[in-house]
Amino acid sequence: MDWNKLKNAYQGKRVFLTGHTGFKGTWLTLILKELGAEVKGYALPPLEFNALYHQTRAENYCDSVIADIRNREKIHREIQNFKPDYLFHMAAQALVLEGYKNPVETYQTNVMGTVNVLDALRDIHKPCKAIMITTDKVYENLEREAPYKEGEALGGYDPYSNSKACCELAISAYRSSFFNAKNLREHGISLSSARSGNVIGGGDWSAFRIVPDMAKAFAKDEALLLRNPDSVRPWQHVLDPLNGYLMLGAKMNEDCLAYNLAYNFGPEQEDRLTVEELVKEGIKTWGSGEYVVSRDPNKPHEAGLLRLDISKAKKELNWKPRYSSKEAIKVTMDWYLAAHKNESPREITAAQIKSFFRIDE
């Protein structure tokens, strides 16, 4: 789907975006601004002082509500008042290691946050396309070579992954019980979920994620500590899944019933990089950098091998990744290097969005 088709779907439309202050949420806010949508964001304040949200002054491009997704009355009221045409639900406790530290809070935010959003949609009584963002980690991971398809068993070893699998179950229950296709005229809600892989891109400053760790270490001329050098992850540049979410919403707009399902968004099958290979690619772009491997036998469990089957999104949405994993890490490290050289994060981000979507000046 090209940029003009996305514009037809989103220009002048009301888009409710939870998690707009986060890494992916900020990128999506900036794309939606380019598309001419009216965006209302709902999230907690960014955690880092240098968060992409602040760096790009994204608050200028949306109506921002800073509030907790666990506050049922508040999220309900904001969704009711805004009456969105589209809703993207991204707000979450999004880190595996944080999930081990604070499992109860992780479940409360991820599961009850999702239920609060779904429940608010019951009362808007107008057509709305809701895209709920979960993750590749929702599958029962058998550490096998074969990639996972959307219909496969849900699971999730750790609290973060498992809380997201619980979100999928809640989405499915709300779809059957309250947003059933046979009553579409009454409720107006089209509901899908999007499962994407390990997302990388400029402006992610989260702790315990390999690419931000790499950018921070190289900027300080320090060696990067590699915890899981051999792990294979579905690396993607952030713009690829966001393009997928937007294309899914646009398709739901064309046909309110045909796309109310789960979709995987990830790299091509043959495109696989280990953590160590990814870091070596990062060093190439940065021009220098060192790493040391630190295998801690007592570290919490993290998936070693996880691959997604993306054939459904390719066939039904005509979506495919535009960047390979190597291109994704190059574009990402270009961003961090430019920011390190004091170029404007707002301008770097805008230029990368224009280049990805091939937007004419």
Ligand SMILES: NC(=O)c1ccc[n+]([C@@H]2O[C@H](COP(=O)([O-])OP(=O)(O)OC[C@H]3O[C@@H](n4cnc5c(N)ncnc54)[C@H](O)[C@@H]3O)[C@@H](O)[C@H]2O)c1
């Ligand atoms: N980054 C990845 O690699 C990746 C991969 C797959 C799926 N995802 C999913 O994509 C979404 C966005 O991820 P991200 O990387 O941008 O994460 P992030 O941590 O950068 O952003 C999370 C957002 O959720 C908000 N949030 C957290 N707790 C909240 C609460 N209690 N109330 C209101 N808002 C709250 C934060 O304020 C922030 O805006 C999440 O749902 C995540 O699970 C991320």
